[in-house]
Amino acid sequence: MNAYGGIETGGSKWECAVGNGPDDLRATETIATTTPSETIERAVAFFEREGPVEAIGIGSFGPIDQKLASPTWGHITNTPKPGWARTDVGQEIRRRLSVQVAFDTDVNAAALGEHRWGAAQGLDTFCYITVGTGIGGGGMAGGMLLHGLLHPEFGHMRIPHDRERDPFGGICPYHGDCLEGLASGEAIRRRWGHAGQQLDDDAVWELEAEYLALALVNLACMVVPQRIVIGGGVAKQPALLPQVRRRLTELLAGYLRVPELTEPDAIDRYVVPPRLGDQAGVVGALELARVAGHAGHERASVDEIEAGRVPGGQTRARS
C-alpha cells in the first residue's frame, strides 16, 4: 500500500509524516518553524528521504489562500508572524517534490482527521474549534469541509461581553473583544497576567467557559453541527469542558429540541475533545492528501470518497 505525506505547519513547529493514518505512520519529524526557506527546505528533505508519497496534504496556520484558481494558491497570506506574510508554501512544495499538494487550514485538516479516525466519525456536519494561543475553526457541513468565500474564522465572531464582569478590553488587533480577543490563550495570559496552565482560580475558568459556550451557541444556531470538537492547549484544562457543556445547555434553554442536546448526558457526547489529541492535525493532513489526491471530483463529499463511490476528490477548494 502506498503512503501519503502530511504536514501540519504551525507557528512554532511543523509536524511532518508519511503514512496512511494514526495506525500506519511510517515516518514522522518535528521541524522548528524558523525562516520560510529553511523550514520548507527541511520538510522537503524529510519527504525526499522518507518518500515517495502519492500526494501531500498541508494543514497550515493562516490566513491562507486555498482557491485553486488563484495565482497565490498555497500561500500563507496576511499573518502577523514575522517573515511569514505572503509566503508560498503549497506551490513551493509541489514544485520541489513534483507531487500533488492539497492545501487547507490546520483546523480543517484536524477536523478531517477526527472525521476519519476520531470524534467525528460518521457525522457529516460538525465543527472543530481550537482554543490555543489564538482561536480557529473548521469542520464540515453536508460532508464537505467548511469553506465558502474563504476558510472559517470562528475566532473573530462577536459575542456578548459583559464589561462589568470582565472589564478587560480584548486583545484582537482588528476587533478588540471578538471571541479570540476575549477567550484565546493569549487573552487569558494578558487579562490575568499568567498563562492558563498556571491559573486555577475558578473565576478564570468560569469566564472562559462563558465565552466558549456563547461561541458554541452561535455555531449551533448557524452551522447546526451534529457534534462540536474542542481542541487546542487552553481546552486541555480539565475544569473547562464540563463548565462549557453546562453553560451551553443553560444558554440554549431547551430551544433546540433534539435528543442529541436534550437527553440526559447528551451534552457530554455533543461537546467533546479531539480523540486524536495533538496528532489530529498531521494525520488529518494525510487524509487531506488522500481525498484530494485525484482531481476532477470537486463536488464529491468526503463520505462519498471514503465510501469509495468516487475515486477521490478535492475537498472543496474550488471557490
Add this chain to the structure above:
Amino acid sequence: MNAYGGIETGGSKWECAVGNGPDDLRATETIATTTPSETIERAVAFFEREGPVEAIGIGSFGPIDQKLASPTWGHITNTPKPGWARTDVGQEIRRRLSVQVAFDTDVNAAALGEHRWGAAQGLDTFCYITVGTGIGGGGMAGGMLLHGLLHPEFGHMRIPHDRERDPFGGICPYHGDCLEGLASGEAIRRRWGHAGQQLDDDAVWELEAEYLALALVNLACMVVPQRIVIGGGVAKQPALLPQVRRRLTELLAGYLRVPELTEPDAIDRYVVPPRLGDQAGVVGALELARVAGHAGHERASVDEIEAGRVPGGQTRARS
C-alpha cells in the same frame, strides 16, 4: 413538460403554486392559515384541481422535523402558534395526494429559489437571513442546503448587546436578548411602540443595522458565505441595507481580506435583497420538489442536480 407543486406555509397564509419556476407558474392560490385541518384541506383541494404534479415541495415555518428517518418527519414541532404545535403537514399531504413530498424550512426553500433563479445563482455557499416578525436563516454550504443536527436558527445566535445604548431587554421567551430578541420586527414594535413601517427615526434603523451587521459578521466567520441575502418585511425599510453594509464593513475591519469584501462597492454585491422578493419561498418550494423528486441521491449537491450530473436528490434531510 410536467410541473411541480410548491407550498410556502406561513403563520398567516399559505402560498400554493403549480409550475416550474417564476416564469412558468401555471396556478397559484393564497390560503389563510386557520386550523391545520381546514388549511391542509384547502391546499389539497388546490392541488387536486390544478394537478397532477410530479412532487410537492413544502417550505414551512418552524421549528420542523425534517429527518427522513423520524416518525414525525414532515411535522411542525414546538411552534408557539396556537393549534399548530406537533402538526403533521408533510405526511398528511403525501397521503392525501399520493405524491412525493419534500419538506424543509421556509427559509431554506427561499434560499433554494434564490439559488436557482435569484440573487444566489452560481454560488455554492451563501446565507439567506429573513428579518420579519421573527428572524430565520438558511442557505447552502458546499452546494448543500444547510442542515445538520436540525435546520439553522440564525435568529437565536447571541450578539453583543450594549445596554447603555439599548436598555430594551429583548423579547425572546427562551433567550431574551438573542438576535431575534433584539432585532426582529416584533422586537422593534415592542421597543419603540410602533411597527417598523411607521418608524423613520434614524436611531431606530441605526440600532437595527448594528444588530444585523453583528449577525452578518458571525455568519461570515462561521459559514463564510460568498453572499448574504437579507429578506423579510423589516429588511424592506430602504434605509436599512446601506447601513448594514457600512457597519458590516467597519466591524470586519479588513480582517477577511478577499476581493469580494474589500474591493470598492463589493459590499453592495455581498449583502443583497432577494431578487425573487416575496415569491422566493413558494417558487423555492417548487425547486425543492424538483431536486428532491427522486430518492436515493441524498449526497448529491444541488449544483450536481442542476447540471444534470445526477437525476435528482434529496437536498439533505438525512441527518
